Amino acid sequence: MKTISLGVWILSMAIQAFGQRNESTLVVSAPDSTIINKNIYGHFAEHLGRCIYGGIWVGENSSIPNTRGIRNDVVAALKRIQAPVVRWPGGCFADEYHWMDGIGPREQRAKMVNTHWGGVVEDNGFGTHEFMDFCEQIDAEPYFCGNVGSGTVKEMSDWIQYLTSNDETPMAALRKKNGREKPWNVKYWAVGNETWGCGGLMSAEHYTNEMARYSYALKNYGEARLYKVASGGLPWDYEWTESIMKKWSTSDGWLQGFLSGYSLHYYAVPDWNKKGSATEFTEADWFASVSKNLEIEEIVRKHAAIMDKYDPDKRIGMIVDEWGNWFDVEQGTNPAFLYQQNTMRDAVTAALNLNIFNNHADRVRMANIAQLVNVLQALILTDGPNMILTPTYHVFDLFKVHQKARLLPTKLESRGYTLGDRSIPAVNCSASMDESGKVHISFVNTHFKETQTVACSFERFIPRTVSGRILVSSSVVAHNTFEQPNAVTPQNFSGARISDRVIQVTLPPASVVVLELEGSNR
Numbered sequence: 001m002k003t004i005s006l007g008v009w010i011l012s013m014a015i016q017a018f019g020q021r022n023e024s025t026l027v028v029s030a031p032d033s034t035i036i037n038k039n040i041y042g043h044f045a046e047h048l049g050r051c052i053y054g055g056i057w058v059g060e061n062s063s064i065p066n067t068r069g070i071r072n073d074v075v076a077a078l079k080r081i082q083a084p085v086v087r088w089p090g091g092c093f094a095d096e097y098h099w100m101d102g103i104g105p106r107e108q109r110a111k112m113v114n115t116h117w118g119g120v121v122e123d124n125g126f127g128t129h130e131f132m133d134f135c136e137q138i139d140a141e142p143y144f145c146g147n148v149g150s151g152t153v154k155e156m157s158d159w160i161q162y163l164t165s166n167d168e169t170p171m172a173a174l175r176k177k178n179g180r181e182k183p184w185n186v187k188y189w190a191v192g193n194e195t196w197g198c199g200g201l202m203s204a205e206h207y208t209n210e211m212a213r214y215s216y217a218l219k220n221y222g223e224a225r226l227y228k229v230a231s232g233g234l235p236w237d238y239e240w241t242e243s244i245m246k247k248w249s250t251s252d253g254w255l256q257g258f259l260s261g262y263s264l265h266y267y268a269v270p271d272w273n274k275k276g277s278a279t280e281f282t283e284a285d286w287f288a289s290v291s292k293n294l295e296i297e298e299i300v301r302k303h304a305a306i307m308d309k310y311d312p313d314k315r316i317g318m319i320v321d322e323w324g325n326w327f328d329v330e331q332g333t334n335p336a337f338l339y340q341q342n343t344m345r346d347a348v349t350a351a352l353n354l355n356i357f358n359n360h361a362d363r364v365r366m367a368n369i370a371q372l373v374n375v376l377q378a379l380i381l382t383d384g385p386n387m388i389l390t391p392t393y394h395v396f397d398l399f400k401v402h403q404k405a406r407l408l409p410t411k412l413e414s415r416g417y418t419l420g421d422r423s424i425p426a427v428n429c430s431a432s433m434d435e436s437g438k439v440h441i442s443f444v445n446t447h448f449k450e451t452q453t454v455a456c457s458f459e460r461f462i463p464r465t466v467s468g469r470i471l472v473s474s475s476v477v478a479h480n481t482f483e484q485p486n487a488v489t490p491q492n493f494s495g496a497r498i499s500d501r502v503i504q505v506t507l508p509p510a511s512v513v514v515l516e517l518e519g520s521n522r
C-alpha cells in the first residue's frame with residue numbers, strides 16, 4: 001500500500017468533503033434601471049431551404065390550414081411564445097434580393113435563382129406584403145435586411161418609401177395600387193448583412209463609408225422612425241467595431257440621428273470543418289459546443305467595451321441578429337438547406353445565450369436566433385401538414401417571462417465543470433422582476449451528467465413562494481420527432497425550496513429551469 005503523510009491525507013479528506021458539499025451560490029441584487037428588451041427573444045426567417053416555403057408560407061390554395069397562405073399552426077405557436085420581432089429576407093439571401101420582384105400580382109412576379117442556398121428557383125411568392133401579413137398575424141415587429149451587396153441606396157430607400165410613406169410619393173402610389181392603402185410603421189432596417197462576406201466582401205473602412213452613405217440617405221416618412229442597424233464584422237473583429245463607432249461618434253452629429261444599432265453574428269461551431277451530427281454526440285462534443293456557446297459572453301463584452309468608449313450613454317444598441325448552433329444537415333436532406341434536428345444540447349445552449357443577453361441588456365437590445373423554421377437551430381420543424389416544436393422552442397416559451405422585465409443583476413459563484421484540461425461554469429443564470437413584482441430566475445446546468453445545487457439568496461427580496469418549470473430528459477440526445485412530438489417538453493419543477501430566505505435549487509444534469517418567486521421587498 002502506498003504510504004501518504006498525515007497532512008496530505010487530512011488535506012485530501014478535506015477536499016473530498018468540500019467537494020461533496022460544494023454547491024454554487026447565487027446572490028440576486030436589487031433591480032437596476034435596465035429593462036430586458038423583448039426583442040432579445042427575436043427571430044430570423046431567411047429564404048433558405050424550407051424556412052419560408054413550407055415552413056411559413058404554403059399558399060392560399062394549400063390543404064394545410066392557412067390564413068392568406070400563411071400556416072395557422074406556425075402562427076399559433078409563435079403567438080404562444082410572444083415572438084416579438086422577425087428579421088427577413090436574409091442573411092446572405094438579402095444581398096441578392098430585389099424587393100420589387102416580390103410585389104404585385106403573384107403570378108406575374110419575376111423569378112430568380114437563390115444562388116446562396118442550393119441554386120433553387122425563387123418565385124417571389126412570399127414578398128413584402130406577405131411578410132408584413134405574417135408579422136401582423138403573429139403580432140411581431142418586422143425587421144428588414146436591406147441589400148447593400150448588390151443593391152443601391154435608391155433601391156433601399158424606395159423600399160422604405162413603399163412601406164412607410166403616406167405622401168404623394170411614387171412608392172406610396174405603387175403600394176396603394178398593390179392593395180395596401182395605409183402605410184406600415186416599419187422601424188427596424190439592417191444596412192446590409194455580413195458585408196465582410198456574402199454581403200459584399202468589404203473591408204471595415206469600405207463598409208464604414210457605405211454605412212454612412214446609406215444611413216444618411218435612408219429617411220423617415222410619416223410617423224415611422226427608422227432604427228438603422230450597421231453590419232458588424234466577424235465576431236472577433238473588434239477593429240470593425242472601432243471603425244463604425246468612431247465614424248458614428250466623430251461625424252459632428254451627422255450620423256448620430258441616423259444610426260441606432262450595430263449588428264453582431266455568432267454561430268457556436270467548435271470546428272467548421274467537422275460540424276458533427278445534431279443528434280449523435282459524445283460528452284466531448286457536448287462540452288465543446290457548450291464552451292463555444294459560452295464564448296459569446298466575452299465577445300459581447302469586448303464589443304460593448306468599444307461601444308462604451310464612443311457611446312457612453314449607450315445610444316447604439318447591440319443587435320445580435322444571427323446566433324445559434326450549426327451542425328451537419330440531417331441525412332438525406334439537401335446540404336444547402338441547412339435542416340438540422342434539435343436536442344437537449346440545443347435547449348441548454350439556447351438558454352445560455354438568452355441568459356447572457358439578459359445580463360447584457362444594457363447594451364444588447366435585440367437578438368435573432370438562426371432560424372425560425374426548418375433551418376439551423378430552429379424553433380419549429382415542419383413536414384408537410386405536420387409541425388413539431390423543438391427543445392429550443394420550449395426554452396423560448398419558458399424564458400418569455402423575462403421579456404420587458406427589469407433585470408436583476410446576479411453574482412454567481414459557480415462550481416466548475418471540468419473535462420480534460422478545460423473547465424467551464426457548471427451553472428449559468430439570469431434574473432428579472434416583472435411589473436407585478438414576481439421574480440424569475442432562469443438556470444442552466446451545463447454538466448452532461450452531474451446534478452448541481454445552488455443556494456440562492458437575495459439582497460432586497462424576501463421570497464415567500466417558489467414554483468418552476470424544467471426542461472430536461474433522461475437522455476441528452478433526446479429530441480422531438482414527427483412520430484414522438486412530445487419527447488422533450490417542459491414539466492413542473494419541484495427541486496426548489498425556501499429555507500430561511502434562501503432558495504435551495506437542485507438542477508438535474510443538462511437541464512434548463514425557470515423559477516417563479518413571489519415575495520416582498522425588504
Ligand code: AHR
Pocket residue numbers: 046090091092093193194322370371376
Ligand atoms: O443563417 C445562415 C447564414 O449564415 C446567413 O444567411 C448568413 O448571414 C450567415 O452567414
